[in-house]
Amino acid sequence: MIDIALRCLTIRRPDVSLRALRVWQRNRDVYLRLWKSEVIWPVVDPLITLLALGIGLGGLVELGDNREYVDFIAPGLLAIWPMWAAAGECGWGSFFRMENHRTFEAIVATPVSIEDVITGEILWGATRALISATYILVIIAAFGTVDSPLAVLILPLAVLPGIMFASIALCYTSIARSISSLNYFFAVFITPQFWLGGVFFPLDRLPEWAQRAAWFIPVTHVVNIYRGLTSGDVEWSHLGDIAWMLVVTAIFYTIAVLSMRRRLVQ
Amino acid sequence: MSDIIHAHELVKRYGTFTAVDGVSFSVRAGECFGFLGANGAGKTTTIRMITCVSPVTSGELTVDGLDVRRDPRRIKAALGVVPQENNLDPDLSVRQNLRVYGRYFDLEPRLVEERIDESLALFQLTEKQNDRIDSLSSGLKRRLTIARSLINAPRIMVLDEPTTGLDPQARHLVWQKLRYLRSQGVTMLLTTHYMDEAAHLCDRIVIIHQGKIIVGGSPGGLVERFGGREVVEIHMGDAERGALMERLAAAEGLMVEEVEDIVYVYVLEGDGIDPSALKLEGSKVVYRQANLEDVFLRLTGRGLTE
Ligand SMILES: Nc1ncnc2c1ncn2[C@@H]1O[C@H](COP(=O)(O)OP(=O)(O)OP(=O)(O)O)[C@@H](O)[C@H]1O
Ligand SMILES: [Mg+2]
Numbered sequence: 001m002i003d004i005a006l007r008c009l010t011i012r013r014p015d016v017s018l019r020a021l022r023v024w025q026r027n028r029d030v031y032l033r034l035w036k037s038e039v040i041w042p043v044v045d046p047l048i049t050l051l052a053l054g055i056g057l058g059g060l061v062e063l064g065d066n067r068e069y070v071d072f073i074a075p076g077l078l079a080i081w082p083m084w085a086a087a088g089e090c091g092w093g094s095f096f097r098m099e100n101h102r103t104f105e106a107i108v109a110t111p112v113s114i115e116d117v118i119t120g121e122i123l124w125g126a127t128r129a130l131i132s133a134t135y136i137l138v139i140i141a142a143f144g145t146v147d148s149p150l151a152v153l154i155l156p157l158a159v160l161p162g163i164m165f166a167s168i169a170l171c172y173t174s175i176a177r178s179i180s181s182l183n184y185f186f187a188v189f190i191t192p193q194f195w196l197g198g199v200f201f202p203l204d205r206l207p208e209w210a211q212r213a214a215w216f217i218p219v220t221h222v223v224n225i226y227r228g229l230t231s232g233d234v235e236w237s238h239l240g241d242i243a244w245m246l247v248v249t250a251i252f253y254t255i256a257v258l259s260m261r262r263r264l265v266q
Numbered sequence: 267m268s269d270i271i272h273a274h275e276l277v278k279r280y281g282t283f284t285a286v287d288g289v290s291f292s293v294r295a296g297e298c299f300g301f302l303g304a305n306g307a308g309k310t311t312t313i314r315m316i317t318c319v320s321p322v323t324s325g326e327l328t329v330d331g332l333d334v335r336r337d338p339r340r341i342k343a344a345l346g347v348v349p350q351e352n353n354l355d356p357d358l359s360v361r362q363n364l365r366v367y368g369r370y371f372d373l374e375p376r377l378v379e380e381r382i383d384e385s386l387a388l389f390q391l392t393e394k395q396n397d398r399i400d401s402l403s404s405g406l407k408r409r410l411t412i413a414r415s416l417i418n419a420p421r422i423m424v425l426d427e428p429t430t431g432l433d434p435q436a437r438h439l440v441w442q443k444l445r446y447l448r449s450q451g452v453t454m455l456l457t458t459h460y461m462d463e464a465a466h467l468c469d470r471i472v473i474i475h476q477g478k479i480i481v482g483g484s485p486g487g488l489v490e491r492f493g494g495r496e497v498v499e500i501h502m503g504d505a506e507r508g509a510l511m512e513r514l515a516a517a518e519g520l521m522v523e524e525v526e527d528i529v530y531v532y533v534l535e536g537d538g539i540d541p542s543a544l545k546l547e548g549s550k551v552v553y554r555q556a557n558l559e560d561v562f563l564r565l566t567g568r569g570l571t572e
Contacts, residue, residue, distance in 0.1 A: 019372065022372070025369060029358065030357040101353070101357070102351065103353070106355065109319060110343075110367065111343045111370065111372070113339065265320070265321065266320060
């Protein structure tokens with residue numbers, strides 16, 4: 001008995017390889033097959049938000065320093081819609097592939113390891129975030145809200161929060177019992193970030209304790225950096241935001257791998 | 267060493283439940299080896315350990331000389347796997363399914379395209395290559411799953427219930443293709459609960475029952491040893507049964523089994539008994555040759571195990 005208990009405790013070293021790209025390619029192929037039906041939403045939703053909140057509501061908002069409200073929220077949209085894209089892909093998308101389509105099961109019967117599958121899924125989630133960020137950057141630039149050429153740096157950078165949100169979502173997927181239990185994740189974790197991540201109002205309007213709490217909200221750090229890059233006010237503190245994301249990403253990626261392996265390897 | 271798959275005292279536990287309880291067997295190069303067992307016997311569990319998707323609890327298991335614990339990727343690269351449940355990718359077309367699957371093996375795209383054409387043709391799926399998976403019948407899905415397992419030109423195939431749920435035409439087509447692959451030198455391990463399938467395809471079988479192998483040998487040999495030469499099935503009511511059982515007990519060289527309203531009389535090889543001379547009477551009497559099903563039911567019992 002002790003012998004068995006000990007064996008359960010020994011942690012097998014994660015076996016990640018370049019074959020993760022094969023999983024990424026699989027998802028890409030499916031996306032390319034269906035992209036015409038999927039292309040519209042990543043454009044329409046941010047456009048509506050920009051019109052309704054930026055222009056409509058924004059006419060009533062005074063920011064104090066002569067800035068337009070639409071300029072204020074534009075970089076935030078660049079942070080939150082890709083967050084939705086990555087989390088949706090590794091939440092609902094991965095759950096569907098895992099449970100309903102049994103795609104993961106089929107893949108691990110080939111020389112691809114379960115760790116490769118998880119890594120490939122996360123990379124694909126990050127790619128969806130990147131695609132979404134690209135659309136939105138074009139849209140907000142067309143609205144004239146981008147003041148600095150540094151904004152193009154957002155595109156390579158968008159991969160990092162993409163991986164971060166994809167990993168966080170996959171952690172939840174790994175313990176979700178049904179597709180509807182994923183709704184909790186979005187209600188409790190993703191939607192609040194939408195409202196409280198400093199996208200729609202400056203966080204310094206909140207009480208001291210709430211500002212401190214906002215430091216723990218992942219999207220806050222993304223918004224900080226993007227605001228700096230679109231306006232050209234880049235600060236040293238942005239390196240801190242990047243470091244924060246790197247640490248959180250590493251933690252959640254590791255949890256995602258271990259927890260998914262626990263679920264799928266029996 | 268000509269053992270392609272070798273298991274020694276192989277055990278698989280799920281928590282405290284032992285699904286595979288110390289099985290030992292070996293599959294030789296070029297043969298078709300069958301796992302026969304009822305629902306829940308532990309066939310799929312054994313297959314999943316061989317294909318390196320389920321960790322071994324204890325015991326030894328090697329495939330092509332490689333240890334499943336140490337070389338899962340190399341083993342998986344050499345195997346063709348047909349899972350019990352079809353898990354084709356419904357987001358992709360028939361042809362894309364094979365192409366994407368080939369990519370998991372890191373095969374060269376040109377080679378994959380060639381193999382796709384070959385295996386589609388072999389399983390008569392060429393016309394369906396652009397169809398959606400959802401539009402395929404279950405027979406076609408099964409054929410495609412087997413075709414998919416050929417993409418890496420495996421020398422060893424592991425098939426979990428390859429024909430369950432297929433109509434007779436589809437079953438015979440699958441059998442024919444499996445025989446063809448065997449003639450090409452592919453080693454096969456398959457599970458089934460169809461006795462005719464095992465008798466038809468397998469050189470050797472083992473019967474697995476509640477996680478243990480209870481007997482093994484060639485299908486013909488097992489029938490001879492446990493089913494005898496001939497079987498008489500006597501359907502009869504309770505009233506006359508007493509007298510018949512007494513008479514049968516007195517006769518030598520017979521094996522008698524009572525199941526509900528039927529009495530089975532097994533006439534063993536070489537006894538020189540002519541069953542028709544016994545003048546057995548009942549509401550219905552059937553004389554027939556013994557088959558693998560008789561062996562299976564005698565050895566594993568006639569009750570449901572699950
Ligand atoms: N992941 C699991 N956790 C717990 N028990 C399991 C698990 N997988 C299988 N079992 C149990 O192990 C036993 C053997 O199952 P297995 O699937 O190997 O049977 P089988 O011979 O393939 O049956 P069938 O003919 O129905 O496919 C069954 O009692 C099953 O309930
Ligand atoms: Mg099974």
